[in-house]
Amino acid sequence: MKISESIILGLIQGLTEFLPVSSSGHLVLFQNLFGIEEATQAFSILLHMATLIAVFVYYWRDIWALIRRPFQRTTALLIAGTIPTVIIALLFNDTFDAIFGKGKFIGFNFIFTAATLEVTPGGICPYLTRSLSARCRAWQYCLLCPAPA
Numbered sequence: 001m002k003i004s005e006s007i008i009l010g011l012i013q014g015l016t017e018f019l020p021v022s023s024s025g026h027l028v029l030f031q032n033l034f035g036i037e038e039a040t041q042a043f044s045i046l047l048h049m050a051t052l053i054a055v056f057v058y059y060w061r062d063i064w065a066l067i068r069r070p071f072q073r074t075t076a077l078l079i080a081g082t083i084p085t086v087i088i089a090l091l092f093n094d095t096f097d098a099i100f101g102k103g104k105f106i107g108f109n110f111i112f113t114a115a116t117l118e119v120t121p122g123g124i125c126p127y128l129t130r131s132l133s134a135r136c137r138a139w140q141y142c143l144l145c146p147a148p149a
Contacts, residue, residue: 005036013047022113028103
């Protein structure tokens with residue numbers, strides 16, 4: 001992978017991670033659109049580690065409060081919300097990678113995400129206003145058109 005391609009994918013990851021859209025889906029989409037060879041797993045992990053660092057930097061006060069007082073409702077909710085995801089990821093990782101890794105269903109996934117955002121503004125993401133929801137939907141609809149089959 002060229003440095004310019006890495007920079008493009010890094011920008012896409014950074015711009016989409018904190019929006020109510022799929023950053024991984026957009027990475028796959030843009031790799032297919034621009035003919036970028038599939039990024040290595042190490043590169044994908046690096047992009048997500050950078051995102052994790054950004055989250056830690058932004059939420060350091062909240063994280064520090066959880067570390068200082070680990071036995072509170074928020075900690076229990078974080079653990080309860082993480083366990084099902086970990087179990088599903090461990091059990092079905094290869095299946096998900098085979099089905100979704102090449103972008104065959106990316107258009108359907110974007111439509112599903114947009115529909116979910118349409119019917120639950122503020123439900124999935126409390127900070128999601130109707131205006132932001134509409135803009136995200138519009139971009140998702142635009143990005144659907146060139147989605148590879």
